[in-house]
């Protein structure tokens with residue numbers, strides 16, 4: 001990690017110019033992309049802070065390290081939005097995928113790996129007896145909902161969290177079919193009475209309640225159990241959307257950790273350590289409703305990602321990965337909180353929802369100051385070699401070490417000092 005001398009003389013303008021000079025290739029690529037991609041980016045590639053003073057193009061990843069196109073190295077805590085559980089370019093995972101690819105990654109009809117993949121996956125998730133496989137989390141949640149509709153004969157859904165980009169996930173947007181907002185209802189995950197209120201108005205329309213576990217903050221197992229009880233009392237199915245948390249949380253899912261058996265569970269992200277793979281799992285009784293249902297696509301049966309996933313699952317079970325993630329996450333959270341306490345800064349680090357997925361935010365009562373502290377802090381962290389996202393939860397991986405976390409805490413300490421200096425007088 002590079003060391004940038006902190007100077008109380010540094011003006012905001014000159015610091016801006018210094019940071020801008022760090023990322024010329026990133027900026028040039030963004031400008032080029034604006035000519036061929038609407039808005040210049042795919043949405044997950046949005047600017048960390050801005051396209052001027054923070055990096056946006058990366059060309060290599062290895063373990064917990066990420067390398068940008070301007071030659072800077074980062075300890076990454078985004079890990080491709082949680083898809084990289086073991087670290088970038090993990091040798092066992094990549095070898096398995098490559099060997100499978102050499103046999104033809106996508107064949108006509110069925111492949112024995114389809115069965116082996118699900119047979120390996122099912123015992124890892126509570127209540128999972130049958131499953132279907134996909135490429136993305138959005139597909140897995142959409143299928144879960146479709147299965148719930150087929151099973152209950154109802155159309156509505158109550159949701160809490162981000163479940164993907166498909167029409168039903170964005171019911172209020174002007175570009176989705178009219179009327180979706182009548183069928184897709186939202187409740188406040190941490191407040192079970194808000195779900196009861198929905199059922200009071202729609203006692204027999206709701207096919208499923210779907211919740212992403214990171215929506216219950218602070219994490220409270222009893223809230224999930226109460227939501228599940230309310231859901232079942234009204235004849236609906238309870239779906240745990242563990243696209244982010246599946247495999248990443250000790251023991252293997254939030255459902256297992258809180259001793260909850262959902263009717264359906266969706267998983268993706270960490271499952272393939274960077275290879276596109278997802279699944280919807282559930283009890284035999286519920287999943288039978290998927291028989292013959294149209295949820296298939298040309299690439300669902302692709303097997304290199306399944307081979308990658310089987311290798312990932314083997315490493316996770318062998319190495320007790322989730323325990324390590326939790327320990328490192330706690331170290332980062334405690335270190336950050338100690339740091340802001342020592343500097344009397346209004347900010348908090350916390351688990352979102354559990355320590356393997358930490359986050360940090362400034363909590364200055366003055367909104368303008370809060371915004372500026374956030375902007376300067378994250379720019380300075382990036383300039384010192386740690387990729388911490390300012391708006392999205394972070395992810396530890398099996399490739400991170402205690403030394404990485406301690407180095408990142410030193411980076412945060414220096415960045416905090418500089419952010420305080422740059423926001424002085426605001």
Ligand SMILES: Cc1ncc(COP(=O)(O)O)c(C=O)c1O
Nearest residue numbers: 136137138162163164212243244
């Ligand atoms: C809880 C949850 N569900 C579903 C999705 C959608 O997954 P994907 O982006 O793979 O379509 C996400 C993505 O972040 C997610 O976090």
